[in-house]
Amino acid sequence: MTHELDPLLRPNSVAVVGASARADSMGEWSLTNLKRGGFAGNIYPVNPGYDELQSLRCYKNLSDLPEVPELVLFAVSDPRIEQALDEAIALAVPAAVLMSSLHIDDDHEPLLKDRVRQKIHAAGMLVCGANGMGFYNIRDSVWACGFDSRMHAAPGNASLISHSGSGMCGIIDCEERLRLNFAVSTGNELSVSMDQYLDFVLELPETKVVGLFVETARNPQGFRAALEKAVQKRIPIVALKVGRTRKSAELTVSHSGALAGDDATYDALFERYGVHRVQDMDDFATALILFAELNPLGPGGLVTLHDSGGERQLMVDLADAAGVPLTELGADTVAAIEEVLDPELPAVNPLDAWSRGGETAASQMTNCLTLMMQDDGAALGAIAIDRAPDGFIYPSHIDRMRHASELSGKSVALVASRQGTGCDPLVVATTHNGFPVVDGVSTFLSGVRGLMNYRDFLRRPVMKTTVADDDAIASWSKRLQDSPLLDEAQSLSLLRDFGIAAVRSQVTDIESELTALAQDLGYPLVLKTAKSGVAHKTEQKGVVLDIQNEQQLIDSYEEIIYRLGPRVILAKMAPAGVEMFLGARTDPQFGPVVMFGFGGVLAEVIADVVFALPPFDAAYVRRRLNELKLHALLDGVRGSQACNTDAFCIMAEKFSVMVDALRDDLSEIDVNPVIVGNKECLAVDALIVGRNKGENSEH
Secondary structure (H helix, E strand, O other): OOOOOHHHHOOOEEEEEOOOOOOOOHHHHHHHHHHHOOOOOEEEEEOOOOOEEOOEEOEOOHHHOOOOOOEEEEOOOHHHHHHHHHHHHHOOOOEEEEOOOOOOOOOOOOOHHHHHHHHHHHHOOEEEEOOOOEEEEOOOOEEEOOOOOOOOOOOOOEEEEEOOHHHHHHHHOOOOOOOEEEEEEOOOOOOOOHHHHHHHHHOOOOOOEEEEEEOOOOOHHHHHHHHHHHHHHOOOEEEEEOOOOOOOOOOOOOHHHHHOOHHHHHHHHHHHOOOEEEOOHHHHHHHHHHHHHOOOOOOOEEEEEEOOHHHHHHHHHHHHHHOOOEOOOOHHHHHHHHHHOOOOOOOOOOEEOOOOOOOOHHHHHHHHHHHHHHOOOEEEEEEEEOOOHHHOOOHHHHHHHHHHHHHHOOOEEEEEOOOOOOOOHHHHHHHHOOOOEEEOHHHHHHHHHHHHHHHHHHOOOOOOOOOOOHHHHHHHHHHHHHOOEEOHHHHHHHHHHOOOOEOOEEEEOOHHHHHHHHHHHOOOEEEEEOOOOOOOOHHHOOEEEEEOOHHHHHHHHHHHHHHHOOOEEEEEOOOOOEEEEEEEEEEOOOEEEEEEEEOOOOHHHHOOEEEEOOOOOHHHHHHHHOOOOOHHHHHOOOOOOOOOHHHHHHHHHHHHHHHHHOOOOEEEEEEEEEEEOOOOEEEOOEEEEEOOOOOOOOO
């Protein structure tokens, strides 16, 4: 098994420039970690101030070594790093670890970091960092880190790739339940980026789950390719993405642009590739433990066993908030539980199986858990209970989990209602034996939701999308390049050319033409201003709805031209229905992002929207509509007829295909509203903004 990162992550020899005997220095820890990790190759300390360090001969400089090392760890200060790097490059050292920040006082242009970047790129050197904490290739015994850490046993079954050094150490140093085969703090990624590390760990045979602490994707194309590789290998990814509240730097003119900030792109990206996104470090660690130690889930929901009625009720509330389905036990299961349960306790899931206590309590709880997990609707079981005194766990719970798992063939976990310790040897051993012991019900439920979402993701059918018309692509690509901002009539015309149903409309600035146009379209009508530069007509009071006759039309026209000029759009009034919208925005990293949800003039206020990477098919749209808070409106409420949701799903598919086909020419699209009636689905208004010449994006 070979990989392009082998010289960096699996070297045959390592030199530590700046190796030191000074306690707790980077130079001391870099050398110590290589030995603690069991590195089997040659280790060369380099420091002119020593003859020997940790029973190893110490060399004055790299050129004195008996061989050119594959990897150099730089444990020197920033003012000395450039000269040391130059020496390594002159010797054609293939790989290095830079842990320093690359900042010096009174620097000059180009700055140190830029000079270092240019040099390593010119040399083709593989570099971890800078401004990171190195890496731990635990399964291959290469601990290339200049900081203290706990011991790590090989080979492990989880990998951790973190832009944050503390994000790495905060997990690997404080969580013995998580068994790692590889962890890296990627830092500034001057040479090697997150996607390359991800590609590496996906090739490791032990990798069962990968955790990503993400600040940004510095190689968007590579990042998408690595996520796709994870899907193909059926290895789940758990991601903690920071920067959620950062606003896009782009100025937007459409509702879509306002709704889709930078973070929405990552939501769409993670959803597309089945990545489980978590909110904090507790969720991160727990999800990694559950994915690493539990078997893949079968169909069904969660069953939980308690020894408290109050905590059982709390589980109901928290599971609902987390979106985790609790199994409704079948009649046979209920009857079997009633045979062994104290009669005053209800035989329902979640189940409180402790009432009278006594000699039979232990067997009663074991039997109840086993029966629940044997139910056809159970995918996963959990004992949700308080820890024993001093934060430990009762051995009886372990026996209970093992018995229930053996008889049901399903996974089970132990979750503390509040908190405990992850360092108790029994907790650690139990977790590593496939029965995770975790802390905090909400954190546990977040992980369970990830397990269930990934199970469902793997069962999705392969998407089959329509193909855009080549003539339409060529024609509108040229028009968008010539005139980046399309008016409503042009925008609706573009939609029609890609098979998207839109209301009939006509543009005029001659009052005498209105009557003939109205007769051709047929009443009732909508009159809108077509004044150049008016993006949101409603806000300018430039829309008159439900015009029933000629006199209303003339009166409305005169009122609009008085304020907004003579150029107007006359359109057929769409039938009644639910107002939805379709939109798209070009992300500077990943290209176009499509959004759809409930629309109208309050689209930004409602903000009931999902984000997706194009293209996608109608079945995908149908599934994601269920994520919208107001999705029940499409089924008909208070006596209204159900909408033709299938028509909207088909329209959204065609829209996504169009956006993908014109990705190099589009900046923003806003189709709002889309009227979804009980029979048809029509785009009523549209605003399309093309890419400005010279505008760039990576996709």
